[in-house]
Amino acid sequence: MTGPALLLLILGLGVVAWVTARARATRMQTGAPRGAMHSLPSYHGWYVALWTLLPAALFLAIWANVTPAMITYAVLETPAAQTLPADRFERAAILSEARALATGQQQAAFNPASTPLVQPYRDATARYSMGGVALALALAFAGWAYAFTRMRPDFRARTRVERLVMALLLLASLIAIITTLGIVASLLWESIRFFSMVNPIDFLFGTKWSPQSAAMGYGNKDAFGAVPLFWGTIFIGAIIAMIVAIPLGLMSAVYLTQYASPTVRKWLKPILEVLAGVPTVVYGYFAALTVAPALRNFAVSIGISGASSESALAAGLVMGVMIIPFVSSMADDSLAAVPQAMRDGSLAMGATTSETISRVLIPAALPGVVGGVLLAVSRAIGETMIVVMAAGLAANLTLNPFASVTTVTTQIVQLLTGDQEFDSAKTLAAFALGLVLFIVTLLLNIVALRVVKKYREAYE
Amino acid sequence: MTASRNPTDWKSDAMQKRIARRYAKERRFKALGLAAILLSAGFLAFLIITMLGGGLGGFTRTQIRLPVNFATAPIVVDPAVLQGANADRALSAANLPVVTAQAAEAALGKDGDSLLAPNAWLVVRDAIKADPSILGKQVTLNVPASAAIDLAAKSDGTPEAEQAYAMLRQKGVVFRSFNWPFLSASDATDPTLVGIWGAFKGSLLTMLVTLALSFPVGVATALYLEEYAPRNRWTDLIEVSINNLAAVPSIIFGLLGLAIFLNFLHLPRSAALVGGMTLALMTMPVIVIAGRNAIKAVPPSIRDAALGIGASRVQVVFHHVLPLALPGILTGTIIGMARALGETAPLLMIGMRAFIATPPGGVTDPATVLPVQIFLWSDEVSRGFIEKTSAAIIVLLVFLLAMNGIAIYLRNKFEKRW
Numbered sequence: 001m002t003g004p005a006l007l008l009l010i011l012g013l014g015v016v017a018w019v020t021a022r023a024r025a026t027r028m029q030t031g032a033p034r035g036a037m038h039s040l041p042s043y044h045g046w047y048v049a050l051w052t053l054l055p056a057a058l059f060l061a062i063w064a065n066v067t068p069a070m071i072t073y074a075v076l077e078t079p080a081a082q083t084l085p086a087d088r089f090e091r092a093a094i095l096s097e098a099r100a101l102a103t104g105q106q107q108a109a110f111n112p113a114s115t116p117l118v119q120p121y122r123d124a125t126a127r128y129s130m131g132g133v134a135l136a137l138a139l140a141f142a143g144w145a146y147a148f149t150r151m152r153p154d155f156r157a158r159t160r161v162e163r164l165v166m167a168l169l170l171l172a173s174l175i176a177i178i179t180t181l182g183i184v185a186s187l188l189w190e191s192i193r194f195f196s197m198v199n200p201i202d203f204l205f206g207t208k209w210s211p212q213s214a215a216m217g218y219g220n221k222d223a224f225g226a227v228p229l230f231w232g233t234i235f236i237g238a239i240i241a242m243i244v245a246i247p248l249g250l251m252s253a254v255y256l257t258q259y260a261s262p263t264v265r266k267w268l269k270p271i272l273e274v275l276a277g278v279p280t281v282v283y284g285y286f287a288a289l290t291v292a293p294a295l296r297n298f299a300v301s302i303g304i305s306g307a308s309s310e311s312a313l314a315a316g317l318v319m320g321v322m323i324i325p326f327v328s329s330m331a332d333d334s335l336a337a338v339p340q341a342m343r344d345g346s347l348a349m350g351a352t353t354s355e356t357i358s359r360v361l362i363p364a365a366l367p368g369v370v371g372g373v374l375l376a377v378s379r380a381i382g383e384t385m386i387v388v389m390a391a392g393l394a395a396n397l398t399l400n401p402f403a404s405v406t407t408v409t410t411q412i413v414q415l416l417t418g419d420q421e422f423d424s425a426k427t428l429a430a431f432a433l434g435l436v437l438f439i440v441t442l443l444l445n446i447v448a449l450r451v452v453k454k455y456r457e458a459y460e
Numbered sequence: 461m462t463a464s465r466n467p468t469d470w471k472s473d474a475m476q477k478r479i480a481r482r483y484a485k486e487r488r489f490k491a492l493g494l495a496a497i498l499l500s501a502g503f504l505a506f507l508i509i510t511m512l513g514g515g516l517g518g519f520t521r522t523q524i525r526l527p528v529n530f531a532t533a534p535i536v537v538d539p540a541v542l543q544g545a546n547a548d549r550a551l552s553a554a555n556l557p558v559v560t561a562q563a564a565e566a567a568l569g570k571d572g573d574s575l576l577a578p579n580a581w582l583v584v585r586d587a588i589k590a591d592p593s594i595l596g597k598q599v600t601l602n603v604p605a606s607a608a609i610d611l612a613a614k615s616d617g618t619p620e621a622e623q624a625y626a627m628l629r630q631k632g633v634v635f636r637s638f639n640w641p642f643l644s645a646s647d648a649t650d651p652t653l654v655g656i657w658g659a660f661k662g663s664l665l666t667m668l669v670t671l672a673l674s675f676p677v678g679v680a681t682a683l684y685l686e687e688y689a690p691r692n693r694w695t696d697l698i699e700v701s702i703n704n705l706a707a708v709p710s711i712i713f714g715l716l717g718l719a720i721f722l723n724f725l726h727l728p729r730s731a732a733l734v735g736g737m738t739l740a741l742m743t744m745p746v747i748v749i750a751g752r753n754a755i756k757a758v759p760p761s762i763r764d765a766a767l768g769i770g771a772s773r774v775q776v777v778f779h780h781v782l783p784l785a786l787p788g789i790l791t792g793t794i795i796g797m798a799r800a801l802g803e804t805a806p807l808l809m810i811g812m813r814a815f816i817a818t819p820p821g822g823v824t825d826p827a828t829v830l831p832v833q834i835f836l837w838s839d840e841v842s843r844g845f846i847e848k849t850s851a852a853i854i855v856l857l858v859f860l861l862a863m864n865g866i867a868i869y870l871r872n873k874f875e876k877r878w
Contacts, residue, residue, distance in 0.1 A: 162774040169688065172680030173698050176748070179741050180701040183712060186719035248496045255493025270868075271501045277864050278507070279802025281831040282853050285838050286507055289846070324500050352482055354489035375707070382709020384805035385831075389838060409711050413808055416718065434715045438708065445707045 006060070006133055010140055014053040017144050021048035024151060032153045039158035047157040050164065051147035056140040063132045074124040080116040187438055190431030197425045198224045203432060209395035209406075211415060211426045224429055226436070228395035232405035236316040236391060237380035240401060244320025245380075246373060249327025254357055256328070257335050276325035284389030287318035292390055299402040306403045310392030313401040319386050323376045330372025334365040334452075339459055367455035374448035378441040384409040408433050511850050511857070518851025521639040521652065522605040522613040524576065524628065528563040528584060529598040551588060556581040560603070568628070575624055577604040577652045604641075605634065607652045607844040614847070642851065646817050647833065651844025654837070656852050658819040662732055662812070662827030663801060669736020669823055670743055670800050675793055677740075678747030679782075682789070685748070686755040687777050706745035713742045714809025722810060730811040730826040738806050743796040750792020754785040757876075787874030794867040798860050804831040830856050 022045030029037050072095060075081055084091050097110065098117035102125065151157075195203070206225020252272065256265055292314035299307035338361050346356040362369070392404030393414060415430040469475060560581040564572030580603040587594060587601050605628075611617040612625035613636060628634040645655025681702070689695040717738035721727045727734050758781050766776040807813070812828050813836060820827035828836070830852065837849040 158772065162772060165774050165778075166688065169680045169684035172677045173684045173689070175677055176681060176698055176701040176705060176745065179705060179716075179744075182720050183708065183716045186716055186724075187712075190719060248500060251493045251496030252500060255490070255497050259490050259493055268497055268501065271504060272497075273864070274861070275500060275504050277798060277802075277860055278504075279804070279831055279856060279860065281802070281804040281834050282507070282511070282857065285834065285849060285853065286510065288838065290510055321500070321503050352486040354486045355482070357489070378707060379709075382711065384709070384711045385835065388805075389835070409709070409805070412711055412715070413805065416715075416809055417813060431715060431719070434712055438712050441707065441709055442704060445704065449703075 003060075003064070006136065007057075010053060010056050010060075010136065013140050013144070014049045017052040017148075018045040018049035021045045021148060021151065024148075025157075028151070028153050036153045038154050038156050043158040043161050044151055044155070046161045048144060048147040048151070050161065051143040052140050053143075055143045056136045059139050060132070060136050063136070067128045067132065071121070071124045071128055074127075075117060075120045078117075078120040080120055084113070183438065187431055187435040190428050191435045194425060194428035194432045197428070198432075203429075204436075207397060209411070211411075211429055224425065226408075226433065228397045229406060229408050229411055229433070230436075231397055232312065232391070232395070233381050233407040233409075235399075235401075235405055236312050236319060236387060236407060237383065238377045240313060240316025241320040241323055241380045242373065242377065244317055245323035245327045245376060248320075249324045249376075250331050250362075250369065252324065252328045253331035253335060254362075257332055258353060258357055258361075272325040272328055275321070278322075280322065280383060280385040281389075283318050283322050284385040284387075287314050287386055287390035291318055295402065304400070304402050306398075306400055308392065308394075308402065308404040310390060310404045311402045312391060312405045315387050315391040316401070318390065319380055319383055322383070322386065323380055326379060327372055327376050330375065331365070331369050334368025334372065334455075335361055337368060337456060337459060338364045367451050371448040371452035371455070374444050374451070378444035378448070381407075382409065382437060382441050384413060388413050408437050412437075508857075511853050513850075514847055515850025515852075515854045517614045518847040518849075518854075519639050519642060520614075520636050521641070522610045522634060522636050523602045524568075524605050524609075525600050525633040525635070526560075526563055526576070526580075526603045527567050527598060527600045528559065529566075530559075530588075530595045531597065533559045533562065551585045556584050560584050567633070568631070571624075575606055575609050575628065577606050578650050579653050580604060604652055607650060607842065609634070610652055611844060616843075642848070646819055647815055647828070647836070648817060651840070651842050651848055654845075654848050656830065656833065656855055658816055659828050659830045659833035659852070660855070661819040662735075662816070663829040663831075665732035665820060665823050665827060666735045666739065666807075666829055667797060667801060669733055670739040671793075671797060673737060673740035674743040674747055674796070678744045678793070679751055679789060681744070681748045682751030682755055683777055683782065686752050687781065688773070702745045702748050705741070706749060710742060710803055711805040711809065713738050714806030716741070717806060717810045728824050728826075730814050730816075730828075731824045732820060732827045732829075733823040734810050735807050735812050735827070735829065736823065738810060739800040739803060742803070742806065743800045746796035746799065747789070747793050750795070751785070751789045754788025754792070755781060757788065758784045784876075787870055791867045791871045794863050794870070798863040798867070801863070802831055802856065802860055804835055807832050808835070830859075 022041045025037070025039075025041035025044035029041060075095070075098070076084075084094060094111055094114045094117070097114040098121050101114060101118045102121035203224050203226055205227060207227045208223070208225045209228050210223050256268060260268065288310070292309055292311055295311055295314050295317075296307050296309050299311075342360055342364060343356055346360040347353070351359070387407045387410045391407055391410055393406050393410065394404045395406050395411075396403055398405065412430045412433050415426055415433075470479075560576065561573035564576050564580075566572070568575055583601055583603045587599070605613070608617055608621040609625055609628070612621035613634065615622075617625065625634065641653070642655050644657050645653060646658025648654045681698075685695065685698065689698070717734060721734045721737060722729060727737075762780055762784065763776050766780045767773075771779065807829055812832050814826055814828065815836075816826055816828045834849055834852050834856065837845045837852065
């Protein structure tokens with residue numbers, strides 16, 4: 001019997017258990033005096049159904065994971081396996097080929113030694129899957145019998161079912177912690193392996209980045225200096241993009257909250273939301289295909305040397321546009337949080353709206369705006385597709401915005417796509433870069449949230 | 461009392477000038493604000509117009525009416541086989557590319573074959589399969605033109621291709637029609653043959669996995685944190701993790717997927733399953749945050765009323781709070797799913813960038829997704845891919861806009877002011 005069919009069968013048993021237990025509880029209820037039943041009939045149904053389903057499902061999950069090893073062991077015990085070579089790898093190769101033949105993934109054997117093992121494999125598989133089916137069904141029936149016999153009018157079925165529901169909710173909320181731990185563990189683990197090959201000082205302060213030469217065996221000392229990457233990331237994400245995004249985002253927020261009539265606001269705000277919803281790969285394509293060539297032609301026409309078709313400016317400009325809605329909505333929130341009395345007071349003193357905004361509202365909202373900008377920076381430096389498609393791969397340490405620079409995220413993609421060996425410094429370097437990126441964005445977020453929180457408290 | 465100050469003479473020239481200056485500044489400031497937002501809107505319009513301008517051509521294709529004379533063609537096939545299941549195999553061995561090439565040379569001149577797409581013979585095959593009686597007759601078939609001719613038809617070709625196209629126009633055998641294969645085919649090496657169906661199906665499967673994992677877990681987490689969690693260190697830790705996960709760059713999730721799902725758990729590479737799991741981890745915090753806000757908005761009086769008539773705490777939440785919060789949760793979920801649908805970087809990390817020429821059959825088959833397909837095509841050298849990339853972007857944007865539109869509609873329709 002195949003896995004899905006068995007699961008369906010057990011699920012069907014669960015449904016039957018639910019219906020019968022509920023019917024029985026309903027009958028109990030009609031006979032019993034008012035208030036004698038502790039739980040509603042459907043809770044009795046759920047209780048019995050869960051006892052039918054869960055032990056069997058749990059058993060199947062474990063069974064599916066242990067049987068392959070047991071089948072292999074059983075095959076090795078057969079007389080046909082006594083002639084196998086002693087070498088571990090050779091033996092494993094033959095066994096896996098026999099398995100592929102037995103399950104029909106492979107039509108013909110490459111290695112004749114695997115052919116006699118096919119029949120033992122089929123036998124063992126059939127034996128174990130039959131055993132699994134029988135045990136699972138037995139467990140389902142045992143669970144059903146146990147729960148069904150416990151049904152009494154005063155049995156606290158609801159309490160028990162609800163306890164399971166609470167356990168499931170708690171389990172779900174732990175997944176967030178597990179994910180965070182998973183990120184930290186995987187990044188740290190691979191980074192530690194990387195730093196056992198490359199000195200962390202060389203990595204963090206070296207100015208020469210050429211992982212290709214390290215892969216070709218020129219040594220790791222001078223190949224993994226990440227400073228050009230850090231500079232490229234800051235240049236694009238924290239400088240050029242912010243020069244675009246801060247004024248445009250802030251002024252958009254000011255106009256939308258202070259000047260625009262409700263109708264205009266209703267039409268303009270969704271446009272900003274759409275800008276935020278465009279996938280980054282589309283921005284990247286636009287930057288690479290439309291913006292970058294235009295900028296290069298412009299740079300060439302005014303005589304700037306070193307203009308590249310993959311420029312920091314193109315990636316930074318488009319990234320800035322991508323960040324506008326983000327800055328705008330953060331500024332919107334902080335402006336809205338400034339007490340109305342401050343605005344009214346300034347207007348009552350005779351200040352124009354623009355004077356009120358630039359002398360009262362924005363200074364008062366500044367901490368919130370700064371927090372929003374920090375969050376925007378953390379998003380910009382973690383952005384991948386725009387820089388992968390438009391910023392280039394050359395690790396330059398340059399101030400020329402028309403030159404090509406590379407970023408941390410670009411290099412992560414570059415290092416991890418294509419052929420991978422999981423013990424080369426080249427591949428592991430991606431995880432070290434990821435760790436740096438993770439720590440920096442985390443710090444930016446913590447600082448930003450603290451600034452925003454402190455400022456909110458000031459007006460409450 | 462000292463001598464009182466003279467009242468300001470508002471009518472004086474100096475004052476009038478000053479006020480005029482301040483009002484002019486006010487108008488400039490307001491114009492600046494409007495300019496900022498119009499600039500953003502203009503950029504969006506420019507982006508969309510560029511994509512439409514470059515991509516609409518990708519939805520049409522150029523075809524050539526090709527007369528094929530099967531009576532004289534060197535075709536080697538037994539008509540009896542064509543009825544059976546082996547028809548494809550028999551026809552694949554039946555010398556059809558040569559037949560097609562000869563027909564092209566006869567009809568279009570010496571280089572006739574180079575004007576047709578490399579898969580033109582498949583049209584001939586399908587025609588024979590549909591109606592074996594055409595063997596031995598002269599028929600006219602519509603076959604796709606080559607990438608160069610296709611570009612020339614969209615007045616973007618090389619001079620030679622333009623010449624060849626003009627020749628075809630003169631003969632009146634070339635015409636343009638809607639590019640159905642673009643919607644039904646998968647990735648290919650020739651730009652005239654590519655389609656988005658494979659990538660689209662990959663996206664669909666990936667989103668299915670993402671939704672199946674992130675929605676229940678996200679809703680359960682939101683319910684637990686908002687309704688049941690005691691205020692203690694553990695709860696704080698959960699909250700901090702969720703808020704941090706929402707701000708972690710997406711590529712970090714790709715690294716996690718690569719290290720844990722692929723290298724540690726040995727799940728299949730390039731599969732929609734792994735992509736969906738990775739994106740689910742990314743989408744879950746979005747759903748949790750939206751869900752918590754929606755649950756918070758349900759007034760406490762409803763909980764009190766339900767508790768008051770004897771409902772248990774679980775019944776209160778599942779019978780009353782959750783149904784009332786569901787529209788808000790769904791809005792957040794759709795927005796999170798739209799973000800996941802447009803996500804590229806984490807999927808590159810787990811190997812969903814392979815060349816996939818057949819649509820995936822299940823979640824464990826190698827697959828690619830729409831944004832990654834766009835990325836791959838944007839890297840192609842052949843110029844025919846430019847319009848296909850833009851066309852794929854149009855499809856992706858249409859889907860994202862539709863999803864966001866549904867979210868906004870849901871929000872407006874079910875938003876309740878208590």
